[in-house]
Amino acid sequence: MKLTPTMHRCVLHWGEMAGRWGVSRSVAQIHALLFLAPAPLTADEIAETLNVARSNVSVSLKELQAWDLVSVTHQLGDRRDYFQARKDIWEVLTMIMDGRKKREIDPTLQMLRECNADAKKDHETPEQVKERIAVMLEFLEELAGWYDQIRAMPRPTLLKLMRMGTKVAKIVT
Amino acid sequence: MKLTPTMHRCVLHWGEMAGRWGVSRSVAQIHALLFLAPAPLTADEIAETLNVARSNVSVSLKELQAWDLVSVTHQLGDRRDYFQARKDIWEVLTMIMDGRKKREIDPTLQMLRECNADAKKDHETPEQVKERIAVMLEFLEELAGWYDQIRAMPRPTLLKLMRMGTKVAKIVT
């Protein structure tokens, strides 16, 4: 697939941001390409367009699928896989947030629960430290619960709430 | 500083999560240690407790200070720096979100603004692609604006809103 200068620039930028976003350059570039591409692409087309090894594309696509950002389609009479990215920006954000919560928050939440339980029969750890762990656990539980609630709300409602901005504060006055 | 088994476990867990959180293991471990520590610690104490090079501690502390998660204090008659972590969990979250927005969102927002402006005089890029860039830009601008508004709200208000959970939806019905 031929990239116009504008598309080229976007793909490169995605690649540069990859490190900060916690993915490899290939993953980010492939995602940018598929997001912009008007039609689904094959793995070979992706490899050729971005000048990366075919195997690398394979691994990166698996990761993007794990994030639920990319899916596979097929064309009649063609047994190759065609890959397409989620185009709905709101959904993209949701998938990324879900993924991050799962990878960055949930394991720590789990660990804090265990630590907090252990703390009960732990007589060497200062009360102050136990208390800090307990507070942090409580906070994260609350945050996670809130996220799940918000996550379950219909999108139009969330959009309206967002657009109200600071005005939502009025209901708690 | 001597670590109890519970503290030890927390520090190790923080270190293991470091990669996912986008910081080095040392940075995460030092943060965990300072967060739990009942009193401020010197760089030497940190290095000794965690068994890392003194220079490594120096660099890591600089990074934690850049995130505004750690600050320096002093003791009378002692010219060493004593480091302490922000203890207020809510503030910790805020600092991390601010930092992430600045590093992970703002550069892309800037780049999309430029791309979108360039797209005006770009005749080779398909309309469909330009449209996708425009939509994404608009979405990110809205999200960033919303974040700034929320960010400026007083904490008690935010807490109340959070605790309302799905009930906030009532005001937009």
Added chain:
DNA sequence: TTTAAATTTCAGAAAAGACAGAAATAACCG
């Protein structure tokens, strides 16, 4: 100043991660 403590900078070692290319596997067709 001089001296000594505390901290930072820097260059290279070590570890981790990303990537290419080859080999292996799977899917499909005649």
Added chain:
DNA sequence: CGGTTATTTCTGTCTTTTCTGAAATTTAAA
């Protein structure tokens, strides 16, 4: 079944990041 094409797994190389230990710099007291 072969033969062919698509895809994945594996292995070693290369790159980047992290970390250390020594040297240099800063800081403050004597």
